[in-house]
Amino acid sequence: MRTLQLKKSLKAVNAETGDTIEIISDGKAYAGILMPSHEFSGEDILTIKLPNGYNIGVKITPKTKIKVVRKRTSKEKKTKKIPFDKKKPTIAVIGTGGTIASYVDYRTGAVHPALTAQDLIFSVPELTDICNVKAKVLFSVLSENMQVEYWQKLAKEVANELNNGAKGVIIPHGTDTLGYTSSALSFMLQDLNGAVILVGSQRSSDRPSSDANINLIASAKLIAESDLGEVVVVMHGETSDSYCTIHRGTRVRKMHSSRRDAFKSINEGPIGKIMADRIIFSQDYGRKSSGKVKVKDKMESDVALIYYYPGMKIEHFNSIAERSKGIVIAGTGLGHVSTDMIKAIGKAIKRGVHIVMTTQCLYGRVNMNVYSTGRDLIKAGIISGDDMLPETAYIKLMWVLGQTQEQEEVKRLMRTNLVGEISEGRSLDERA
DSSP states (O other), X not given: OOOHHHHHHHHHTTOOTTOEEEEEETTEEEEEEEOOOOTTSOTTEEXXXXXXXXXXXXXXXXXOEEEEEEOOOOOOOOOOOOOOOTTSOEEEEEEOOSTTSEEEETTTTEEEEOOSHHHHHHTSTTHHHHSEXXXXXXXXXXXXXXXHHHHHHXXXXXXHHHHTTOSXXXXXXXXXXXXXXXXXXXXXXXXXXXXXXXXXXXXXXXXXXXXXXXXXXXXHHHXXXXXXXXEEEEEESSSSSSOEEEEETTTEEEOOSSOTTOEEESSSOOSEEEOSSOEEEOXXXXXXXXXXXXXXXXXXOOEEEXXXXXXXXXXXXXXXXXXXXXXXXXXXXXXXXXXXXXXXXXXXXXXXXXXEEEETTOSSOOOTTXXXXXXXXXXXXXXXXXXXXXXXXXXXXXXXXXXXXXXXXXXXXXXXXXXSXXXXXXXXXXXX
């Protein structure tokens, strides 16, 4: 927190949070927006937001000079009319929270998600050049707080919008669990009559390097100019702004914590690219149907995703198995765990726990016929996850158990490619 002396220094030049100030300290000049202090601020540190969007802390000494360059202008928020052009398609935008639609609160220094439909639309006004936008904020949560009930509510809302005339739906979403939500919607939504696009932003909207605008504009362009009829994720294809990539909802994974091109399609290539002047599809995709969208949103929440590691204790696995109706294991290599875990897995399966094996390698597929450990797991009754991502298999098992608890039917559905989550054959990379 700021010391009394620091507060006096700011008061002397009438500097307030949100003002643009210049600080000259140790012969160096810094200019930016004065940010608020908080419980983690150093007592002699002023935090300013630089023009490039990054925050820095500047140590203030008795010799430091502070000058107000520009006072923060306090503008009353005006209600804007959302434009409508009957010649343009209507696209629904359903907000869930996250960095994609955000603003800076200079009182706290935090970046907050948009809370109204107008916040969503006018954060990227270029959307209205492409389409009519029907926007609403369904809920506003950090993506790590997503729950089954949120996915179910979102699926119903998407179906409602599509069945009431929207050409497609854009869902701004936090990037950290975006792949889980795209998988959940892929299984829940049946007979899509329009595209459902989840879109995120790796950089917040207050930063010049933000990818929010381009990702949203590319998503609207994809809906307006194509016959796509499946759940996809649209994000930057590279670190520059040259194009966005279309990823199948059950194949996409966040592969970097901060890069703008963090999202990759795993075990298959992306569906296509969205460029400024054209859309290029590189593989087949689901075309929109002509009927009504159906929702199958029943999911079993008592499912666990376990990442196997050397030295994993049997009692830890047993503790999870006793509380679960289904388990997805991200095993090593071709789908392995330690020999002493196989017996515990077999016992859990006999009790009725449905257990699926995937690989933590991510690329490639499970093959438990190669080594004795894998063959023993097959004998124990484990289900192969083929080349599904562990998190996709986790979501799919939740959904399958929401439809049936019968062991052979669960196994059949888990081994069946329902919405592009399993490759029909081995890729060139796997055969190499």
